[in-house]
Amino acid sequence: MADLTSQAFAAVEAPLAPSRRLGRWRAAMPRGGLFAALLLAAAVLYILVPMLAVLLYSVATRWTANILPDGYTLAHWADGFADARFRTVLGRSLGLAVATAVLDILLVAPACYWQRVRNPRIRPILELLAAIPFAVPIAVIAFGLLQVSGQIVPALQGTPWLLLPAHMAVAFSFVYWSIDASMAAAGVVGLTEAARTCGAGLGATIFRVIVPNVGPGLASGAILAFGVSFNEIALVQILAGDRFETVPLYTLNLLKSTDADFNVLAVMTAVSFAITLLLSAGVVFLNRSVVDKRRAKA
């Protein structure tokens, strides 16, 4: 649900006044300046301080009394990456997230294309399905799947083979919105008609005309799906449990244990911070290029 933000971002980029006008606006509201600056500074601090604390924890030797650690070391990072469990968990999460993203693209892109060029009756069904993970808590879906799979395929519990389709299902909304928007922007109906008029078959139309035109939409959809899967905990914990430990579950297990090495936990949290940061940057970057293109066309 958090990844909705990229939609918000894409939406807000469009109707902007040029900065020259903003300058005039500022001049008209002189008293807004100090309050605005304080509010922004407070918000940025609130966001950055915990990130800084995690980062410092991951390189601290001892940190019990002062505002900053007593000393710094890279030993925790070396320890973390030398630990087999740490590496397994990280690799497993990355693999699951990549698989979720790739399979979601393969599932969603053809469906989006088909609802535009062939059968508009597909749309209401997909929109209804896409609204489910958006509104219904993932924990509810997770507990429901636990019950259903327990009755039908209990052997799948604790394996990735139940978790992977579950992640695909809860991540698909974001992929759907992203790809559908990019197909609308690219005008796939017109492109398809033009390609077919020129004698291209369905395969050639899709791979040589449509895919190159909706590239950024596919990429940002994949990133969003990756992010959902990588950070997801309810399905992982309830459907797979400790037999398939991912990064969030590892973090949770260490948080709950009393003798855990919090510095290594900080390393893992910093790594997932960094991955989230890269993903967000990627989505923002991709959406900006789409918006710029749209603006250039207009």
Added chain:
Amino acid sequence: MPRSSLRARLVGLLADWSLALPLIAVAGVMLVTPMLAMIVASVTTDDGTFTLDNWTKTYRALSAQRAVLNTLGLAATVATIALVVGAPLSWVVSRLTRLNRAMHIGILNVATNFSGIGLGFAYVATLGAFGMVTLLMRRVGLEASPPPQASFWGLVMAYEYSNVPLFVLLSLPAMSLLRDEWWEAAQTAAATRLQFWRHIGWPILRPFLLADWLLIFTWSAGMYGVPVALEGDRPAAFRLVTVEMYRSLFGSLFGERRMPVFAVSLMALAILSLLAYRGITRSGNRWLT
């Protein structure tokens, strides 16, 4: 002849749906069946006969009432703080210069996405017994200590970390609806800033801000990762519906079918607020044309 035309119609129908079928199948099985299973489980006994006992038994228990009230209270508090802090923040961000705005939106975006278990650890590293801010407060001689992580205010602080930025990102598009000319016109008519906001700014933004409040409220009520990370297995922790569901996995409550009742309650809340959300935004959208 009619048979072959029937077959042709079937083939045509299949072709009309073909490329969407895999997605509909996966999403349908993985999203719709669990919801149906929860509904059925909440109104049947172990041998499959219909009953409403699960509901009455669950909600007659004080602990369940507590959990529901706590969940709604927490969600309302989180959403209200997100509105009160997020709306002005969103206004400020919407009026920044382009480069500045891109940077701030980037920071907000990261905070929004960092809302899972990692946030639980970040809370401990910042406000825990040896957290950075705790140490800072002790250093400057402040007696007050941050709220414990499994308490109401501890949870509120952790929830706001992702929800205030989320509120800003959700409400940013609406902020661009307020046209600069209106403020100039209001000034020409000798309006004060307060009057501008009361008679022009708030009435236009209200539907959008209320819709965003509703989304944050609904999502906060259904949050799972953060409360489980912060409360863990602490027995005296603040009761929440999602945490109670998690505990029913391991505890003896499983036989009581309390979990499906909670699950269906959360589903009902989600559906109601989605409908309300549609209604509210429709009334606001007339300003968009």
